Amino acid sequence: MTKATIKDVAKLAEVSLKTVSRVINKEPSVSRTKVLIVEDAIKKLGYKPNLAARNLRSTKSYAVALVYDNPNPYYVIDMQNGALNACRDKGYGLQIHPCYSDDSSIAQDLVQLVKTADLAGLLLAPPISERADIISILRDNDVHYVGIVSGSKENDELSPCICVDDRQAAYEITDHLIKEGHTDIAFFWGEEIHKSSPERFSGYQDALKDHHIELKEEFIFEGEYSFESGMKNAEKLIALKQKPSALFCSNDEIAAGALTAFNAAGLTVPHDIAIAGFEDSPFSRHSSPPITTAKQATQSIAEAATNSLIHEIRPDARSKGEEKPKTIYSPSLIIRPSTTGKD
């Protein structure tokens, strides 16, 4: 079968190429009747529009970049896949741009990138999206962007953004541990530069407070979002005279590292110490025992952020009947044997 072209669609629909292109690009100024006729022709011919209409438009950029600084491949791939879902749907290409968020020239580099790589806009992952200094420079240079930010409400300094309510999910995990009978609950931090770290810590703090449980400084360990950091802090925890009976790790990699250290030291989870993580990455699913966690809908979040970005760039790109994407996402508690002992 020969592949249908945009010309075939125009011929079958009896409209001009330009009209087909407008329908594909979801531009206004095409009558409802014509939209239906063209959509019908596209369906009949099995024509795949994708980026095809672009040739008929010349100057506009049809690529956006995903900008991130994150060492976790599962998180990055989910983010990319979510962004790609939205990009493909709207006929955009996705460039990737991993970078170092502590690089002093990052904001200027991004402005330069947008100009020279001819990008329509940037999708910013945390922690870059959470740096008001970077955002301010992007705004000054009229760069289109949408960020993904840890928080329970929109933040004027960082918006437009999609929020992830880490605090609430951390509250629920801590509440779950307390209801399992624990009062001595340790906390392993991720990097402070990620807003998710203090947000998760604050959920932990609030849950303890609401249950009138005193927070013990010796149970709080600074660290990073990594397996190695989890192992290291678990070894320190094992050395404590008064050990906690439960541990809340700021993500699943930390939790998997801690679990490995506990196993090596002959401690049984959850009998000797219960463990919870965060993210629902394969680290929590593939460990033994599997680890209680909070499921982050990273892919949906990235898709929503990318849709927001494209609407920001081209308000006319919104599909008919398409609602404004949700702006606040809450990770949901997933209970597994690492805190209950039950399979």
Place this chain on the structure above:
Amino acid sequence: MTKATIKDVAKLAEVSLKTVSRVINKEPSVSRTKVLIVEDAIKKLGYKPNLAARNLRSTKSYAVALVYDNPNPYYVIDMQNGALNACRDKGYGLQIHPCYSDDSSIAQDLVQLVKTADLAGLLLAPPISERADIISILRDNDVHYVGIVSGSKENDELSPCICVDDRQAAYEITDHLIKEGHTDIAFFWGEEIHKSSPERFSGYQDALKDHHIELKEEFIFEGEYSFESGMKNAEKLIALKQKPSALFCSNDEIAAGALTAFNAAGLTVPHDIAIAGFEDSPFSRHSSPPITTAKQATQSIAEAATNSLIHEIRPDARSKGEEKPKTIYSPSLIIRPSTTGKD
């Protein structure tokens, strides 16, 4: 400090903007003296060329796409990072294009993508790079591409490509198991659509043959490159009356899944059964015990392939003194406690 611009470079070097642009783009037709003067000015000003010179050139595309169908985030991220190293060095943007290699319209879709997204070329990961039917259509449509292919020598049907000698590495792993005293060695396959699967199997076969060890059909298990496939096949292996004393898994995810199943069944690794994987992914490093494997230089391989692609597109882009990238890579054996019992 204000950021240096291309104009500052031109001023300091006392040459035209066009000459600076040509030097950055590594175009020929600039005298050696001028190249040195411009490079010196770039260095003095701390100017970051990146994609900046592109505005001075108009029609050429400065983006390539990485095309892949692989569920392993570690592999994909390594591949992306390698491709990005080369792209950034040469002033190209990298789009990503995950897809389904069993989609019947994939070749036509790629041709379309190159045209409409205005890409300079495609970097193809296996198994897409290993499909002669896809390659043939790309050639017919004058699409620039370079593939990464499992094999020990260049393959006319698939070239240009960078080869990964999976067979040789699998031979070495099997040889190591035999030297540890094993003669009953099981083999867990990955998907056959990946050429790496039969290549790894053939290395296993050849090593057995060279050591005059009979291959036993009941020890060969078909499967996929996944944790779940490893668990499932390990459960079948445990049910065998005559169990093997060692197991070679086609990748680390399979090996980690098998290890989890053995642990659950109360079998000790390597005492009851030795396990080897392939890839040196975190699955093999973070398991207990850590798993013997073959280290694949995925990032360097992707970087070499991308350099090849850019040279293919623009033969003038090669840096002075830059050698043609290596075209055959051999993964190297990494021995860990899962086969030796020693830490």
